[in-house]
Amino acid sequence: MGSCIFCSIVAGEAEAFVVGSSAAAVAFLDIAPLSRGHTLVVPTRHVTDLLEGGADVLHEVAPLVEEVARLLVGRLGADGLNLFQSTGEAAGQEVPHFHVHLVPRWRDDGVLRNLVREPLAADDLDALHAELSR
Ligand code: 5GP
Numbered sequence: 841m842g843s844c845i846f847c848s849i850v851a852g853e854a855e856a857f858v859v860g861s862s863a864a865a866v867a868f869l870d871i872a873p874l875s876r877g878h879t880l881v882v883p884t885r886h887v888t889d890l891l892e893g894g895a896d897v898l899h900e901v902a903p904l905v906e907e908v909a910r911l912l913v914g915r916l917g918a919d920g921l922n923l924f925q926s927t928g929e930a931a932g933q934e935v936p937h938f939h940v941h942l943v944p945r946w947r948d949d950g951v952l953r954n955l956v957r958e959p960l961a962a963d964d965l966d967a968l969h970a971e972l973s974r
Protein backbone atom coordinates (compact mmCIF):
# COMPACT_ATOMS: atom_id res chain seq x y z
CA MET A 841 0.00 0.00 0.00
CA GLY A 842 2.01 2.92 -1.41
CA SER A 843 1.38 5.84 0.93
CA CYS A 844 0.47 4.03 4.14
CA ILE A 845 2.72 5.14 7.00
CA PHE A 846 2.24 1.91 8.94
CA CYS A 847 3.08 -0.20 5.86
CA SER A 848 6.25 1.90 5.54
CA ILE A 849 7.10 1.19 9.20
CA VAL A 850 6.47 -2.55 8.70
CA ALA A 851 8.75 -2.49 5.63
CA GLY A 852 11.47 -0.69 7.61
CA GLU A 853 11.26 2.30 5.26
CA ALA A 854 9.94 4.74 7.87
CA GLU A 855 11.42 5.22 11.33
CA ALA A 856 9.75 3.71 14.36
CA PHE A 857 10.72 2.49 17.80
CA VAL A 858 9.86 -1.19 17.41
CA VAL A 859 9.34 -3.01 20.72
CA GLY A 860 8.31 -6.41 19.37
CA SER A 861 7.46 -8.36 16.24
CA SER A 862 6.14 -11.69 15.00
CA ALA A 863 5.75 -13.20 11.53
CA ALA A 864 2.37 -11.47 11.17
CA ALA A 865 2.60 -8.29 13.28
CA VAL A 866 4.83 -5.44 14.44
CA ALA A 867 4.60 -3.38 17.66
CA PHE A 868 6.04 0.13 17.92
CA LEU A 869 5.77 3.16 20.19
CA ASP A 870 3.04 5.70 19.41
CA ILE A 871 4.56 9.11 18.54
CA ALA A 872 1.84 10.97 20.48
CA PRO A 873 1.25 8.72 23.49
CA LEU A 874 -1.72 8.78 25.84
CA SER A 875 0.58 7.42 28.55
CA ARG A 876 4.20 6.32 28.99
CA GLY A 877 4.74 3.25 26.79
CA HIS A 878 1.63 3.67 24.59
CA THR A 879 2.25 1.14 21.83
CA LEU A 880 0.55 0.22 18.55
CA VAL A 881 0.36 -3.34 17.27
CA VAL A 882 -0.28 -3.65 13.52
CA PRO A 883 -0.61 -6.58 11.12
CA THR A 884 2.24 -6.78 8.60
CA ARG A 885 -0.30 -6.90 5.74
CA HIS A 886 -2.37 -3.82 4.91
CA VAL A 887 -5.88 -4.13 6.31
CA THR A 888 -7.90 -0.99 6.90
CA ASP A 889 -9.95 -1.87 9.94
CA LEU A 890 -11.77 -4.58 11.85
CA LEU A 891 -14.67 -4.75 9.40
CA GLU A 892 -12.29 -5.39 6.50
CA GLY A 893 -9.91 -7.66 8.40
CA GLY A 894 -12.47 -9.62 10.42
CA ALA A 895 -11.46 -12.26 12.93
CA ASP A 896 -8.38 -13.12 10.87
CA VAL A 897 -6.67 -9.84 11.65
CA LEU A 898 -7.45 -10.24 15.35
CA HIS A 899 -5.81 -13.66 15.27
CA GLU A 900 -2.79 -12.27 13.45
CA VAL A 901 -2.05 -9.60 16.04
CA ALA A 902 -3.27 -11.40 19.19
CA PRO A 903 -0.05 -13.20 20.26
CA LEU A 904 2.02 -10.02 19.91
CA VAL A 905 -0.65 -7.95 21.68
CA GLU A 906 -0.36 -10.27 24.67
CA GLU A 907 3.45 -10.33 24.56
CA VAL A 908 3.72 -6.54 24.44
CA ALA A 909 1.04 -6.10 27.13
CA ARG A 910 3.16 -8.26 29.44
CA LEU A 911 6.32 -6.35 28.44
CA LEU A 912 4.74 -2.96 29.18
CA VAL A 913 3.27 -3.96 32.53
CA GLY A 914 6.35 -5.93 33.56
CA ARG A 915 9.12 -3.62 32.39
CA LEU A 916 7.47 -0.25 33.06
CA GLY A 917 5.77 -1.31 36.28
CA ALA A 918 2.30 -0.31 35.06
CA ASP A 919 -0.66 -1.18 37.27
CA GLY A 920 -2.75 -2.21 34.25
CA LEU A 921 -3.47 -1.21 30.66
CA ASN A 922 -6.20 -0.34 28.20
CA LEU A 923 -6.49 -2.09 24.86
CA PHE A 924 -8.56 -0.48 22.10
CA GLN A 925 -8.97 -0.30 18.35
CA SER A 926 -10.75 2.38 16.31
CA THR A 927 -12.65 1.36 13.18
CA GLY A 928 -13.68 4.28 10.97
CA GLU A 929 -13.28 8.04 11.14
CA ALA A 930 -16.38 8.38 13.30
CA ALA A 931 -14.59 6.29 15.92
CA GLY A 932 -11.53 8.53 15.69
CA GLN A 933 -9.45 6.35 13.38
CA GLU A 934 -6.76 8.53 11.83
CA VAL A 935 -4.47 5.96 10.25
CA PRO A 936 -6.34 3.58 7.91
CA HIS A 937 -4.14 0.55 8.67
CA PHE A 938 -5.59 -1.66 11.44
CA HIS A 939 -3.88 -1.11 14.78
CA VAL A 940 -4.48 -2.06 18.37
CA HIS A 941 -3.61 0.54 20.99
CA LEU A 942 -1.95 -0.66 24.18
CA VAL A 943 -2.04 2.07 26.80
CA PRO A 944 -0.22 1.33 30.07
CA ARG A 945 -2.05 2.68 33.11
CA TRP A 946 -1.06 3.69 36.61
CA ARG A 947 -3.48 4.14 39.48
CA ASP A 948 -5.04 7.63 39.43
CA ASP A 949 -3.13 8.63 36.27
CA GLY A 950 -6.19 10.47 34.87
CA VAL A 951 -5.72 9.03 31.35
CA LEU A 952 -9.03 8.70 29.42
CA ARG A 953 -10.77 10.55 32.28
CA ASN A 954 -13.01 12.55 29.95
CA LEU A 955 -14.98 9.58 28.68
CA VAL A 956 -18.59 10.26 29.72
CA ARG A 957 -20.88 7.36 30.61
CA GLU A 958 -24.58 7.64 31.49
CA PRO A 959 -26.69 4.81 32.88
CA LEU A 960 -29.33 3.68 30.34
CA ALA A 961 -32.94 3.24 31.50
CA ALA A 962 -34.17 -0.36 31.68
CA ASP A 963 -36.76 0.25 28.90
CA ASP A 964 -34.09 1.60 26.60
CA LEU A 965 -31.78 -1.34 27.34
CA ASP A 966 -34.67 -3.67 26.59
CA ALA A 967 -35.47 -1.94 23.27
CA LEU A 968 -31.82 -1.93 22.26
CA HIS A 969 -31.49 -5.59 23.11
CA ALA A 970 -34.57 -6.36 20.99
CA GLU A 971 -33.11 -4.41 18.06
CA LEU A 972 -29.89 -6.41 18.25
CA SER A 973 -31.59 -9.76 18.77
CA ARG A 974 -33.87 -9.73 15.70
P1 5GP B 1 -6.06 6.08 15.50
O1 5GP B 1 -6.62 7.41 15.89
O2 5GP B 1 -6.02 5.87 14.02
O3 5GP B 1 -6.69 4.93 16.25
O4 5GP B 1 -4.56 6.09 16.03
C1 5GP B 1 -3.50 6.49 15.25
C2 5GP B 1 -2.31 6.56 16.18
O5 5GP B 1 -1.14 6.53 15.41
C3 5GP B 1 -2.27 7.85 17.01
O6 5GP B 1 -2.20 7.53 18.38
C4 5GP B 1 -1.00 8.56 16.51
O7 5GP B 1 -0.31 9.23 17.52
C5 5GP B 1 -0.20 7.43 15.92
N1 5GP B 1 0.65 7.78 14.79
C6 5GP B 1 0.28 8.51 13.71
N2 5GP B 1 1.30 8.61 12.84
C7 5GP B 1 2.32 7.89 13.39
C8 5GP B 1 3.67 7.62 12.95
O8 5GP B 1 4.11 8.04 11.90
N3 5GP B 1 4.44 6.86 13.77
C9 5GP B 1 3.96 6.36 14.96
N4 5GP B 1 4.81 5.63 15.70
N5 5GP B 1 2.72 6.60 15.40
C10 5GP B 1 1.92 7.36 14.62
Ligand code: ZN
Nearest residue numbers: 844847886937
Ligand atom coordinates in the same frame (compact mmCIF):
# COMPACT_ATOMS: atom_id res chain seq x y z
ZN1 ZN C 1 -0.81 -0.08 5.53
